[in-house]
Amino acid sequence: MKKFAHWSIRYKLLSLLLLLGVMTFLVTGTIAYIKYLSSLKQDVLTQLTGIRRSKAFQIESYYQTIHSHVLTLSEDRMFVDAMREFRKAYTEVNGQPIPSAMLEAVTDDYRHSFYPEMQQLKIARPRVEDYLVVTPAAFQLQYAYIVKNPNPQSRRDMETAGDGSSYSQVHAKYHRAFRRIIESFGYYDLYLIDSSTARVVYNVSKDRDFATSLINGPYRDSNLAKVVRRCVDTQNPDDVFFSDFEPYEASRGEPTQYVASPIFDGQERLGVLALQLSTAAIDDVMTGKRGWVKDGLGQTGQSGIIGDDYKLRTNARLFLEDPEGFIAMQKEDGVGEDVLNRIRTYKTTILQVPMRFASVKAALGGQEGTTVEGPLFFGTRTLVSFMPLHIEGLHWSIESRMNLNEALKPVSDMRRLFLWWGGGLLLLTVIAALLMTRQILRPVQALANAARRVSAGDLTAQVEWKWKDELGVLSDTFNSMTKSLREKTALIEEKNRDNEALLLNILPGEIAARLKGGEHEIADSFADVTVLFGDLVGFTALSSNTSAPAIVDMLNGLFSRFDRASEELGIEKIKTIGDCYMAVCGLPKPCTEHAQKMACMALRMAEATRQYGEEKGMKLEMRIGLNSGPVVAGVIGVSKFIYDLWGDTVNLASRMESTGLPGGIQVTRSVYERLKDDFEFESRGLVKVKGKGEIETWLLRGQLRAAGVSA
Numbered sequence: 001m002k003k004f005a006h007w008s009i010r011y012k013l014l015s016l017l018l019l020l021g022v023m024t025f026l027v028t029g030t031i032a033y034i035k036y037l038s039s040l041k042q043d044v045l046t047q048l049t050g051i052r053r054s055k056a057f058q059i060e061s062y063y064q065t066i067h068s069h070v071l072t073l074s075e076d077r078m079f080v081d082a083m084r085e086f087r088k089a090y091t092e093v094n095g096q097p098i099p100s101a102m103l104e105a106v107t108d109d110y111r112h113s114f115y116p117e118m119q120q121l122k123i124a125r126p127r128v129e130d131y132l133v134v135t136p137a138a139f140q141l142q143y144a145y146i147v148k149n150p151n152p153q154s155r156r157d158m159e160t161a162g163d164g165s166s167y168s169q170v171h172a173k174y175h176r177a178f179r180r181i182i183e184s185f186g187y188y189d190l191y192l193i194d195s196s197t198a199r200v201v202y203n204v205s206k207d208r209d210f211a212t213s214l215i216n217g218p219y220r221d222s223n224l225a226k227v228v229r230r231c232v233d234t235q236n237p238d239d240v241f242f243s244d245f246e247p248y249e250a251s252r253g254e255p256t257q258y259v260a261s262p263i264f265d266g267q268e269r270l271g272v273l274a275l276q277l278s279t280a281a282i283d284d285v286m287t288g289k290r291g292w293v294k295d296g297l298g299q300t301g302q303s304g305i306i307g308d309d310y311k312l313r314t315n316a317r318l319f320l321e322d323p324e325g326f327i328a329m330q331k332e333d334g335v336g337e338d339v340l341n342r343i344r345t346y347k348t349t350i351l352q353v354p355m356r357f358a359s360v361k362a363a364l365g366g367q368e369g370t371t372v373e374g375p376l377f378f379g380t381r382t383l384v385s386f387m388p389l390h391i392e393g394l395h396w397s398i399e400s401r402m403n404l405n406e407a408l409k410p411v412s413d414m415r416r417l418f419l420w421w422g423g424g425l426l427l428l429t430v431i432a433a434l435l436m437t438r439q440i441l442r443p444v445q446a447l448a449n450a451a452r453r454v455s456a457g458d459l460t461a462q463v464e465w466k467w468k469d470e471l472g473v474l475s476d477t478f479n480s481m482t483k484s485l486r487e488k489t490a491l492i493e494e495k496n497r498d499n500e501a502l503l504l505n506i507l508p509g510e511i512a513a514r515l516k517g518g519e520h521e522i523a524d525s526f527a528d529v530t531v532l533f534g535d536l537v538g539f540t541a542l543s544s545n546t547s548a549p550a551i552v553d554m555l556n557g558l559f560s561r562f563d564r565a566s567e568e569l570g571i572e573k574i575k576t577i578g579d580c581y582m583a584v585c586g587l588p589k590p591c592t593e594h595a596q597k598m599a600c601m602a603l604r605m606a607e608a609t610r611q612y613g614e615e616k617g618m619k620l621e622m623r624i625g626l627n628s629g630p631v632v633a634g635v636i637g638v639s640k641f642i643y644d645l646w647g648d649t650v651n652l653a654s655r656m657e658s659t660g661l662p663g664g665i666q667v668t669r670s671v672y673e674r675l676k677d678d679f680e681f682e683s684r685g686l687v688k689v690k691g692k693g694e695i696e697t698w699l700l701r702g703q704l705r706a707a708g709v710s711a
Contacts, residue, residue: 031455041383043495045370048298048385055303056389057363058285059398061636063391066259066277067240068644069185072577074261074273075237075690076646077658079192083263083271084173087194089167090211094137107618108130109147111265114208121345122338123253131208131249132220135199138211141167145206146241155206171202177540179204179566182275188256189276190222195232195262195269198225205276209250219250224274227260231272237264238691242393245313245351254341255279255350267687279315279350286314300403306355308364308395316349323347359386363397363693372404380405428477454482523634529586530628530671531650532571533657534562534605537621541581555579561608569597569625571606574645580657581605584645587633595628595674599700602626602665610663625656626700628670655689656697665700672698679703 111128118124118131125131135137144161156179160172182190182204191204198215212218214225223243230241240261260274275499286303288295297303302317303664319326325342330353343352360370368387453461461482464477536542536558543551559576566573566583570591574582581600586594602624613620622680629649636644652668660666673682681698688694 044383048400056398062285065636070240070259070261075265080265083192085170086192089170090137090201093140093167094135098136098139105147106139106143119255133212141211146285184279186281187275188278191274193228193272195271222248222709224258228272229259230261231262237262254346283315298406300406303400306360306397310354310356311351311352312349319349359384363388364404383407428473437638523632525632526587527630529584529631530594531653532583532598532626533654534581534622534624535657536579537623537662558612562605565604569601571601596672599679623657623660623662624665625660626667626671627653627656659687666697667700
């Protein structure tokens with residue numbers, strides 16, 4: 001201190017100026033760095049949370065759609081008739097003796113083809129006899145559809161065995177329609193299973209479980225057998241059951257998942273409808289069809305589903321992008337060779353990769369949140385946003401992750417920029433102090449004041465210096481630094497807006513806003529609406545004898561007329577499934593005349609169908625059902641969102657269509673009471689309705705007088 005006291009004021013000022021400049025830069029840079037780091041990290045976590053919630057909504061909606069679809073198919077008349085006919089045909093085949101040549105051919109196929117393959121996969125049971133079928137029907141059907149057709153695609157395309165049997169005739173009648181269903185809706189397989197014996201009387205793919213019993217057959221312990229048993233045990237025809245993923249021996253040990261629902265014909269239990277879900281379809285939902293970058297997940301981010309065994313239920317991003325690189329990285333992490341072989345064989349990470357992280361445990365425990373945790377597939381720590389999934393019968397969690405280094409890359413760039421700016425600022429400060437020590441006090445004070453404002457968060461601070469000398473350069477440099485900070489801050493805000501726009505690209509604006517507001521399920525109740533279901537009579541027979549382009553052209557032409565009528569009447573079209581048309585009046589905007597408008601819509605549809613059939617030279621008739629009452633409406637979908645309805649009102653409207661007369665419009669009492677003074681009705685009396693017993697219904701014949709709307 002004594003030595004410092006003998007320094008000239010110039011050096012004192014120089015020292016103080018240098019110290020002030022360095023400290024100002026360090027304080028400003030440190031504060032800006034800390035704030036930017038915290039802000040960027042929070043922004044990325046918010047972005048991951050938005051993506052994770054979006055994916056959770058999509059996957060939950062996807063499974064809800066499957067639930068509704070399976071229930072609809074199990075109630076469809078075609079499936080009821082098919083179940084009855086396949087069961088009868090299977091029984092007839094089972095009563096026939098097994099030719100010795102056929103018995104030997106099936107047994108040899110198991111010994112020399114199937115069993116060696118299971119041994120190669122290292123999942124074989126002790127004896128080949130553990131896989132052999134036992135019933136005459138199983139031997140004959142597996143011989144006709146599997147042994148004689150070793151190519152899996154050939155078996156899927158094969159409509160008849162050509163042996164003239166009653167089973168081949170039934171198979172030829174339904175196979176094309178069932179194959180079209182799984183191809184159109186992205187399922188892997190479709191099963192019809194006899195409820196009394198649990199025998200697989202039909203499936204599209206004809207794997208080794210075809211014609212076997214799921215009670216005492218070789219696959220009685222599979223996840224398919226488990227959901228079938230639940231369907232057999234239930235007394236509720238509207239029950240739908242999902243299995244979790246499990247390796248399935250009939251599919252060579254590949255991970256499979258099933259959904260099933262019982263098939264009833266009135267009070268008679270016939271069988272079980274089961275669908276094998278496609279892992280590719282689930283991956284498309286979770287990866288946005290491999291659009292990770294477009295979804296805002298950068299080069300390392302991904303969204304995934306984990307089961308209660310802490311294993312993946314979806315494929316890892318790195319595996320989808322670079323399978324060999326993923327396997328090499330897993331090998332470096334000490335993963336066993338048996339696991340790596342399964343990943344190579346089945347070309348999937350489902351049920352193979354463990355995810356024993358605290359975030360997974362918390363999500364499976366019902367918690368939702370964000371965290372930073374250890375490395376996953378890229379060798380560095382990751383930012384994670386997690387939550388439980390709400391899918392009936394499944395205990396799963398969902399998460400979105402991003403590499404921490406990638407997420408915080410802008411911070412590293414800013415740190416390098418600060419170092420360059422610091423060196424330049426220090427140099428300019430020294431030069432300015434040496435040349436104009438006496439004049440340095442005022443700009444130093446100005447710089448100090450400006451630095452304090454910046455450290456307090458005011459990035460608009462400026463240093464005004466009238467001279468165009470070194471002090472002016474120093475002032476300009478400081479001003480440029482604050483400008484750079486403002487630009488960086490503006491860049492962060494712009495990225496936030498980009499993230500917001502990205503979320504709006506994923507979901508409609510209203511839904512996105514409600515999700516950001518904390519809603520997990522988007523659903524609204526409406527106290528009084530009218531629901532319409534319409535279905536073409538004889539469409540299955542017509543489609544089996546008509547080319548696909550002609551069917552599409554016919555449906556498009558007819559449904560376009562329906563759409564124009566719905567627009568004119570102010571009716572909301574909900575969806576079409578095949579030849580079924582569903583509409584509602586009274587939502588989302590309430591309407592007091594919803595029943596009158598929907599009655600006019602039904603009359604227009606019936607007339608339009610008749611006229612369109614005459615134009616096409618064919619007889620076309622619609623079977624239409626109406627019902628009024630309360631519903632719940634919400635947004636669901638897989639690759640495209642749709643507006644859909646639930647509730648007893650919807651179910652009863654569907655029953656009105658399915659129990660109606662060809663060309664007729666069947667309505668419930670709630671509709672009749674609203675319209676009896678304005679429309680002509682004919683009482684049909686009591687009609688037996690599934691799940692409701694006998695209810696009184698009427699047939700809508702026409703309009704008596706104008707009631708604000710006209711047919």
